[in-house]
Amino acid sequence: MLANSPQGPVEVPEAVLALAGREPAEAVWQNEAGGLTFRVGERFVKWTPAGSGLDLAAEAVRLRWARAFAVVPRVLEQGADTAGQWLVTAALPGGMAVLDEWKRDPATAVRAIGRGLRELHEALPVGECPFDWSVPSRLARVRTASGPEDWHPDHRHLGSAERALALLAEAPPVDRLVVCHGDACAPNTLIGADGRCAGHVDFGALGLADRWADLAVATWSTQWNYGPGWELPLLEAYGVEPDPERTAYYRLLWDLT
Template identity: 60%
Template sequence: MTSLSFTNVPPPDHPVPDPVRAAAGGRPIVPVWYNEAASTFRLGAGPDARYAKWAPAGSDLDLAGEAARMRWAGTYVAVPQVLEQASNAEGAWLITAALDGEMAVVDRWKQDPATAVRVIGESLRTFHDALPVAVCPFSASAEERVAEAERNADSRAHRTLHPDFAGRTRAEVLKRLADIPPVDKLVVCHGDTCAPNTLLTPDGRFAGHVDLGALGVADRWSDLAIATWSTTWNYGDGWQEPLLDAYGIAPDPERTEYYRLLWEVGP
């Protein structure tokens, strides 16, 4: 995984794939986000706005899987409504209805991190409490993720680890990951709790969660480790414990370190 911040805003002339242009139906198209795996576009504005995620052929993103997860989670929590999901030889796309909110890392909330961090923590607790583990059809267990990291170790050997883990060899990393901490509490995890994936309303209330492609049952620290880490990228130092306070849990350094390392090397 890559440690993302709000620097991933694409230029206005970011290329628009034909299926995204077709889905816009004449609405203005604004590129809003991109990384090595996907691009996201806003189609139109106001209550009729939509969002389109595009993953080119060869991307690791499974947009069909993300659509299935969003449809399931939408029964219980606020996530975007899936309008269309399809693919062709060039890539795959996912069209969703817009939620009435902005990412927790737009300038307004970067200037008011206390509000953003509180909403992220509170809404993550609500997410974990609302989604029923017993009937969730998706898994994101550490065991599965470690097995995938081992299978893909060679192809991902070029990845640079976060400075927190600098100096560790690939063998050392895999050995550490094999020693999975006991589960604190199984919940349905969001799977990508970087701050941009929580949306806030203009008056500072929770609006919804986005980017649920990695949703599945796992230890809640799989989400908490990344949510707290993301505060350092997006708001600076001093916001990890306020997020945990808003969630309602004490720090757990061992599980936090473990799930951050797993995030760095795995899916």
């Protein structure tokens, strides 16, 4: 799902205004499903409209579990009304890996992302994870109504959902089972002033899967956040050799789910 900093004015939902009280609510992020993230003092408020398919209650459960093992936001409040859902978390140190200062220094940014993702995979215990992000569970949620016009340009040549699903029918063997982040795009890594990973955010899909489900997306996101040439440095920082087969498979699966 595409997301970026808001371009222009953003209407603040009533629930966010109520949560903010007298503090200003600054819109810092939005996605194509209508989800918004606001900074309110030392808190962040995520809001998603009803019917968006984004489940902030599920993310709150995942955050509470992951916080026992890794640096992730502390959940302060979660709720919903007829207009949408909200999730309030405490701010973490550091800033997104796509801030201008890191876009000007992509070598530092991708190193932090790669090392940070490896640290996350090492820290979250597979044997204790109750959440699933495996291929079968994701294939069950494939957007069969979507067509090539909705896909990344890398996949539009496939021409139809039927052909894409045929390619996804047989997944490559699992390289290493880990607790995946679930949305390892560059913006979800926080970088501190020292240039190191300071934590991770956005855990709505966290669950057990092959580590390449995360690595394929993390390396892919370097293309649109930093330009060409940064995939290999990220993999080197993570400590793994390129795997074109698994990368291609998990990028297609990501596009269709």
